[in-house]
Amino acid sequence: MNDRTVHAVDADHAIRLCSVSRRYGSGDSAVTALDEVSLAFPRGTFTAVMGPSGSGKSSLLQCAAGLDRPTSGAVVVGGTDLTRLSERRLTLLRRERVGFVFQAFNLLPSLTAAQNVALPLRLAGRRPSRARVREALAQVGLADRARHRPAELSGGQQQRVALARALITRPEILFGDEPTGALDTRTGREVLALLRAMVDDAGQTVVMVTHDPVAASYADRVVFLVDGRVNGELTAAGADAIATHMTHLETAPC
């Protein structure tokens, strides 16, 4: 690829992983969690990452989000290779250009919903306007709960506050690690519908690790990992087709 092609590719993709490997430990106890994974996540798309336990899903998310450094390979976010950044610049990039939601909502209990949402901007030394916080809460349907503390909100509402907090910096990409794992079925579906709407209406890029075929069916594309390698993908697939594929991966002989 020449420079011009590289720029064109990066304009179309929120993030690219190029031959990313992550090894833990050394010698006899060394584990290869990711083995030369190359993947691109086009802007404005929703990707689910699935695979058997231990296949490398969390390692992939951690490396892609700049929370962990690959042993080798490159992670390119908006034209910047994360693996070459100093810790300080990596922290800044993560804070401003990447959003996260986890299974645990990780809200600060003593702060109101609005204060929790404003936190990433405050940590970045910026003073968030009330309008911007209100807009983020309205985006997740919680405009009327701004002054409530987490204990006064349902699990689904708390996860929506966490989503608003992740989106307040207008990140290039939003990562979710089992974001509906702690929610009941109906509430989980509401959060998934919200993620889908963020992609369709706001052009957000979303990458989500999940074990749930129904959750994965909200995505445009499902990428499957096995033993730290990409092992196929499905596009616009329903939950039944995704579940069948997963069963096949889990029962296939090595």
Ligand SMILES: Nc1ncnc2c1ncn2[C@@H]1O[C@H](COP(=O)(O)OP(=O)(O)OP(=O)(O)O)[C@@H](O)[C@H]1O
């Ligand atoms: N800090 C670590 N030190 C050593 N090995 C690790 C570490 N983190 C992960 N691993 C190993 O790397 C491999 C991939 O782990 P990872 O957590 O990425 O898988 P996963 O697909 O997310 O699993 P699960 O679905 O069970 O959460 C596993 O064999 C795991 O034991």
